[in-house]
Amino acid sequence: MPRNVQIALFVMSLALAGSLYYFFNVTRTIRSSTVPEAEPSFSEADLPLYEPNDPSIDVKLFLPATSNDVLLRTRDVTIFATTRVEDRARQLVEHLIAGIGEEGLYGRLPEGTRLNQVFVSEDGTAYLDFNSALSDNHPGGVLPEQASIYSIVNSLSYNISEIERVKILIGGVEKETLAGHCLLLLPLPADLSITDIAETVDRG
Amino acid sequence: MDTRDTILRLTFMALVGLALVTSALSRAQEPVTTSPFVVYFDEDSLITDSIRVDGVIYVALVDVVRRMALPYTDATAAATFTIRAPGGTLVASRNDRRVTIDRGSIELSGRVVREDGRWFVPPDFITVALYRVGGTAFRYRSGSARMIAADIAAPEIRMGADRTEDSTRLTVRAGASVNVRVQQDPDSNRVVLAFDRAPLDPIIETLDYGDAAIRSVTYDDADGRSKIIVETTPLVSSVRLVPTDENRGFFVDFVGDRTDSENRRPAPADSRSSAGAVRVVVVDPGHGGLDGGTEVQGRLEKEITLDLARGLRAALGRRLDTTVILTRDEDRQLNGKDRAAIANNNQADLMISLHVGYSADPTESGSSLFLAGPSRPAGESDGETDALFKPWFRAFEPHAPRSREVAERLQTSLAGAIPGWTFSIREAPISALISTGMPAVLIELGNANNPTTLQALTDVGFPERLLEAIVDAVARFGTSTGNF
Numbered sequence: 091m092p093r094n095v096q097i098a099l100f101v102m103s104l105a106l107a108g109s110l111y112y113f114f115n116v117t118r119t120i121r122s123s124t125v126p127e128a129e130p131s132f133s134e135a136d137l138p139l140y141e142p143n144d145p146s147i148d149v150k151l152f153l154p155a156t157s158n159d160v161l162l163r164t165r166d167v168t169i170f171a172t173t174r175v176e177d178r179a180r181q182l183v184e185h186l187i188a189g190i191g192e193e194g195l196y197g198r199l200p201e202g203t204r205l206n207q208v209f210v211s212e213d214g215t216a217y218l219d220f221n222s223a224l225s226d227n228h229p230g231g232v233l234p235e236q237a238s239i240y241s242i243v244n245s246l247s248y249n250i251s252e253i254e255r256v257k258i259l260i261g262g263v264e265k266e267t268l269a270g271h272c273l274l275l276l277p278l279p280a281d282l283s284i285t286d287i288a289e290t291v292d293r294g
Numbered sequence: 295m296d297t298r299d300t301i302l303r304l305t306f307m308a309l310v311g312l313a314l315v316t317s318a319l320s321r322a323q324e325p326v327t328t329s330p331f332v333v334y335f336d337e338d339s340l341i342t343d344s345i346r347v348d349g350v351i352y353v354a355l356v357d358v359v360r361r362m363a364l365p366y367t368d369a370t371a372a373a374t375f376t377i378r379a380p381g382g383t384l385v386a387s388r389n390d391r392r393v394t395i396d397r398g399s400i401e402l403s404g405r406v407v408r409e410d411g412r413w414f415v416p417p418d419f420i421t422v423a424l425y426r427v428g429g430t431a432f433r434y435r436s437g438s439a440r441m442i443a444a445d446i447a448a449p450e451i452r453m454g455a456d457r458t459e460d461s462t463r464l465t466v467r468a469g470a471s472v473n474v475r476v477q478q479d480p481d482s483n484r485v486v487l488a489f490d491r492a493p494l495d496p497i498i499e500t501l502d503y504g505d506a507a508i509r510s511v512t513y514d515d516a517d518g519r520s521k522i523i524v525e526t527t528p529l530v531s532s533v534r535l536v537p538t539d540e541n542r543g544f545f546v547d548f549v550g551d552r553t554d555s556e557n558r559r560p561a562p563a564d565s566r567s568s569a570g571a572v573r574v575v576v577v578d579p580g581h582g583g584l585d586g587g588t589e590v591q592g593r594l595e596k597e598i599t600l601d602l603a604r605g606l607r608a609a610l611g612r613r614l615d616t617t618v619i620l621t622r623d624e625d626r627q628l629n630g631k632d633r634a635a636i637a638n639n640n641q642a643d644l645m646i647s648l649h650v651g652y653s654a655d656p657t658e659s660g661s662s663l664f665l666a667g668p669s670r671p672a673g674e675s676d677g678e679t680d681a682l683f684k685p686w687f688r689a690f691e692p693h694a695p696r697s698r699e700v701a702e703r704l705q706t707s708l709a710g711a712i713p714g715w716t717f718s719i720r721e722a723p724i725s726a727l728i729s730t731g732m733p734a735v736l737i738e739l740g741n742a743n744n745p746t747t748l749q750a751l752t753d754v755g756f757p758e759r760l761l762e763a764i765v766d767a768v769a770r771f772g773t774s775t776g777n778f
Binding site for chain 1: 299585629649651653655658662668687720722723736741742
């Protein structure tokens with residue numbers, strides 16, 4: 091093999107080796123500079139929902155009924171009348187998630203449902219951001235979907251005077267429906283016509 | 295060795311240089327591909343050429359300047375083009391996106407080019423720069439091959455297409471009353487819808503649609519005459535034009551030879567009865583695609599509703615003289631807005647959405663007929679009741695009484711046809727119904743968790759009884775005296 095060809099091959103080999111070294115070095119640098127997503131030190135859910143000296147109040151919880159004749163049945167529960175309206179809303183939703191073990195009531199939201207954030211605007215709209223389990227684990231059907239949505243909407247807007255309507259978000263974003271039927275794109279006011287109480291009852 | 299290296303190096307450089315020169319020469323000799331571009335003036339139209347530069351349409355400049363009777367100088371050596379108009383002197387330079395007007399300058403969206411000895415400019419040269427000096431205002435819709443003087447009324451044209459039972463329906467909507475003539479040439483599989491008015495302003499140039507009857511739909515006015523060109527497949531045997539809304543809308547049905555299964559074949563026309571005011575029915579199979587709905591003995595709700603919808607289409611086609619359109623005729627995902635849009639765009643007189651119910655209580659077997667709602671209590675008003683335009687989520691409200699009438703007829707008909715089944719009329723903010731501009735009902739059948747429902751849904755005779763009962767209700771509703 092001619093000498094000049096040998097030299098050319100040698101130079102090309104050096105260049106290739108250098109390129110490979112540079113490539114892998116850059117890749118490693120990029121990998122090492124990727125900071126893993128840190129778990130938040132605390133979430134809103136970890137914060138106390140009430141203070142020990144907060145007074146307690148009785149509220150009506152709207153729970154899905156087994157019979158389709160009345161979609162939502164009310165049960166009295168006690169929450170703490172906290173200063174922050176968001177904390178009162180969160181206490182109500184926690185009751186809906188936990189449910190009430192009573193015959194005739196399927197009083198709970200779908201398995202794994204968690205409330206991420208609550209925000210109540212000055213115009214009386216409560217923005218509730220749930221995790222995706224509320225939608226993903228929903229069994230389907232218009233009536234169960236309507237019952238899930240309005241158990242939240244009615245429980246909040248009936249019991250908390252600062253809340254006129256409720257906008258449900260899933261995973262921080264708008265979702266058209268919970269399970270393919272009922273519209274979630276609009277803030278919903280309470281609908282007492284599907285419950286076991288008259289619409290004329292005074293709000294608590 | 296040094297000499298040989300030098301020779302090799304020089305030879306290599308010479309070859310590279312030769313290749314570059316050859317490439318440049320061959321590119322220079324390539325003819326520039328032009329396509330027509332129409333400029334609509336007050337009195338007439340100018341058909342000139344355009345080319346594409348980096349995907350953007352460029353217009354031949356000199357033809358436009360001549361038509362506007364503006365004096366100009368084409369300085370080939372200096373590679374500049376100068377227009378001396380009453381409003382100032384405009385100078386454009388080759389391969390420069392900046393043009394000067396007297397002492398100022400304007401930056402265009404693209405550079406001015408000179409191809410085959412002709413100047414081509416991006417559209418904003420005419421709409422922005424030339425307007426400054428020439429005084430004639432134009433409007434231009436990005437991507438189109440036409441420019442329209444601002445003084446001329448050019449109604450917007452919108453196109454949409456949907457597959458119906460036995461045909462493909464092209465829906466054309468115009469912003470003003472126009473006349474359309476159908477010119478069909480079976481030999482070339484081409485149908486031309488010729489308008490009697492120009493210019494028109496299509497929102498889109500080409501409809502992204504194709505099926506067994508239609509290959510492409512394109513708006514074309516390259517010769518200054520407005521028309522829609524539809525390339526059809528050989529299956530299309532006839533074309534039917536139905537004007538509506540005082541010639542502001544047109545339904546063009548492309549009817550094909552029947553090759554489908556027997557159950558989709560319509561009965562002879564003389565055996566079908568009129569459905570009165572119900573001329574178009576949209577049937578909406580619930581769920582679809584990734585949204586499977588609830589599960590019924592290993593089958594997903596989306597499959598059951600699609601089967602029922604196809605059956606309902608066939609049943610309606612056999613007995614009633616109506617056009618039936620499915621929101622989906624395959625396993626694909628649609629949101630509520632899309633479903634309502636199909637009904638609205640086809641000016642449906644009735645929409646029926648089909649679903650299977652679910653309850654955690656296995657003893658619960660009732661079915662439901664859902665209306666969009668909840669309706670606001672009587673007397674409640676937000677002060678917008680007299681507004682000309684209503685928000686999309688209130689589109690259902692004017693049709694709520696007629697929707698309830700449909701539900702009541704369905705309730706009677708279904709309860710009579712399926713003994714032991716109950717159908718309750720309810721209201722819910724159903725996403726597929728809430729923005730519909732016609733009577734609309736969602737039928738939710740039984741409970742997928744209930745043995746009676748499960749048995750019925752797998753019973754051979756059940757779908758037929760169910761669908762015939764729905765057709766009965768539609769027929770009675772259509773011939774009732776209410777106005778739409």
